[in-house]
Amino acid sequence: MATGTTSSRPETTSPGRAAGGSRRSGTPTATAAGRPTRRLVIVESGTKAKKIQAYLGKDYVVEASVGHIRDLPRGAADVPAKYKGESWARLGVDVDNQFTPLYIITPEKKGKVAELRDALKTVDELVLATDPDREGEAIAWHLLDTLKPKIPVRRMVFHEISEPAIRAAMENLRDVDHDMVDAQETRRILDRLYGYEVSPVLWKKVMPKLSAGRVQSVATRIIVQRERERMAFVSASYWDIAALLDAGADATPRQFPARLVAVDGTRVATGRDFGSDGALKASAKGKEAARALDEAGARRLAEALQGRAMAVESVESKPYTRKPYPPFMTSTLQQEAGRKLRFSTDRTMRSAQRLYENGYITYLRTDSTTLSESAIQAARQQARDLYGDAYVPAQPRQYNRKVKNAQEAHEAIRPAGEVFRTPGEVANEVDGDDFRLYELIWQRTVASQMADARGTTVSVRIAGTAATGEEVTFAASGRTITFPGFLKAYVETLDEGSDGQADDAESRLPELTKGQDLVAAALTPEGHTTNPPSRYTEPSLIKSLEELGIGRPSTYSSIIKTIQDRGYVWKKGQALVPSWIAFAVIGLLELHFSRLVDYDFTAAMEDELDSIAAGTQGRTDWLSGFYFGAAQGTEGSVARAGGLKKLVGINLEHIDAREINSVPVFDDVVVRVGRYGPYLERVRDGESQRANLPEDLPPDELTPEVAEQLFSVPQEGRSLGVDPVTGHEIVAKEGRFGPYVTEILPEPAEPPAPADGAKTRKKAPAKAKPRTGSLFKSMSIDSVTLDDALKLLSLPRLVGTDPESGEEITAQNGRYGPYLKKGTDSRSLTGEEQLFTVTLEEALEIYKQPKQRGRRAAAATPPLRELGKDSATGQPMVIKDGRFGPYVTDGETNASLRKGDSVEQLTDERASELLAERRAKAPAPKKKAAPARKAPARKKAPAK
């Protein structure tokens, strides 16, 4: 059984509460017995523990906590019995009592905690050496609060794993920083409240099992927003002229490309001059307006320029320098491994984890680009050895690029050790993904300490006059790299769809001087179209999240997994494509929880957490503002998002689910997100038309043409073949009540056109109804055969005639499963197959039994197991099997068995506990308003 504790740490550090902490020095001292002091050092990672153990020697026991050891309960199953009845048990946070969290030892960590307790018995002092960041501080405190050591406890921090760094850290021990722990706890509670309060709104209004959260919802929104831009994008087409100019036989290269940029002093429009609406942008301030060239114009002009003289109008030359990129941190490693090696973030991290565990690279989850002193030296030495002195700058490079919300607990990701091993040196130990990733990390690290690349860029303008009189200007540009510097070791790859140039790309122009004559060797009119912004890929999404300060190095990969697992996003090649469900969910959040999905929500939260960590802001006030509203006069902007609890209540009541699940796409066409996936809907001639949406159709490809096509295909569903008797096509479809088969009836012959429309309406021939039949539970829509379908459509089956009453007995499949029907008298059958096999004799036998209904049916079924008396009521308890699986009852109260309970092993105590919980929860529901049951929002008046 999990034992939980609610922590009640005051908001400010109170003296005496910090455990241990009276000693000021960490220097090993001797105990009274003369034996040296033994210390237990706890770090977060096992690999790290091993390394530090080697530095510290035998007077130290170094253990790993392996991450967090406690957390809020994940769900009801994790809540200890003692707290189960509490109104806040679902959240795991006592919101009415200072937001006291309920912490339980994470089930998988019980063994680990026991190990740590044992290790603690063998030492004289405990040193908490978890990571020097907010989470690490919290882990330290959780260890303290869980292990409750009786010996002195100190906190140790280090940013780099090397012997001198560890030794120095040992000399600078401190106490646990409770303000920082408060900040972490506040973050944890906010995330819990956000996630566990908003997700249920989605379950009720969109679909069960969906989720919302501070990080995942913004990540999804970014992707949805991009898709909206793509959908709204109107492509523009424009033309220009590509020229191949000839500088004469002596020039190298003799010919070079140039492009038409102006006609009669007016700039020729390029892609950048068009807006997302396909129109030319109005001239920006201080910038001349551009004029778009159309095809006819471009062809005419190219013709008129044939054989005309051209001359160099200007030559502008500028130095080109590029600085190396900083060493990798998690996000940039994921981005570059994605771009260069095409690894998913997940693949990158799995490989990096192996490299880390086997000692090839430093820690893989970091937001720092800092290299240790020895790593800088190692990189410089390696660069010198490989490329020579000229390639290494006199001064070591320091990278202090601050990432938003960076905690910088670790070094950059780099080859491990004081001397880097070259890829060649590790090649026979490491292969596949790991080798390629190591090589990438090695290159980037070495390059980061190399010299700038230097070169020259040249822009040339060339003038000419067309035979028709227009003055034209062409432009050409060149880049030469005279000294590659770091580019020799490493060049960053461009994002997909980016129109930039790689840093090492060169294009040579001949030596040109002003006034020099040129000849156009070729003049080619070229057509272009503007493109919508490209979709996000895993690397580019992570880059955006990082820029917004959302997510942490340890979670980037899981964010992408989460939004895919929830069905918000799917991958098409490298691209992340949002689902229609994501449109519905994000639409809901934007409309009703707008502050929570603001791109700067996390940034604001981080600022305010900083003030909690600094001790200038109280955690309870702040959380109260967020959850109950800012009535307490709290200042923070997150608090002003305010009153989450009330907002959820209002939204549960007022959000119109039908409206939320309708995504307008164009004209009167909407995509509706139903229980069985999205479909198209529109109204034509007063009738609503529907069409299936193929699963793999990206939203931006749903054009009016595609929609028309989909609407024109009436047979949705999978065709199973043709009924040999009727000749009708049989299809399997997904419907409101689940999968079913039906037949496609041929369109009735067009009735003769009425001479006068007035009176002909009422005599419209009744449309024949197609036969339908639900699939059996044993069948699936993908595998059902024509034979199955024909059998299903043959229902109801006439079983025979009751000799007594003369009534027909039929077997059919209904809402509650297979049953027999005789007039208004019906009886359930036990199996679906019985529909086809039950004989008249058997049916009559079934009808001889009294109708089993309600209480009597329950009473008739024998209990699965009998238990002892309930400790509360004294009534005997039994386990029965019901609609929702096994449950325990005392005749009055019923309670389902939970996850982890088994019929065989349920004890009387547990049974009583379940019953007690159930009683506590049920405040005798009177006539609980019906709408909660069935599609609540449908009842509401349509909003339009």
Next chain:
DNA sequence: CAGTGAGCGAGCTTCCGCTTGACTT
């Protein structure tokens, strides 16, 4: 999003950040 006939015990889903191990075949 098809269309048919009861009468009955719900409980669970979900967040973000730290870490990797692993009950078996």
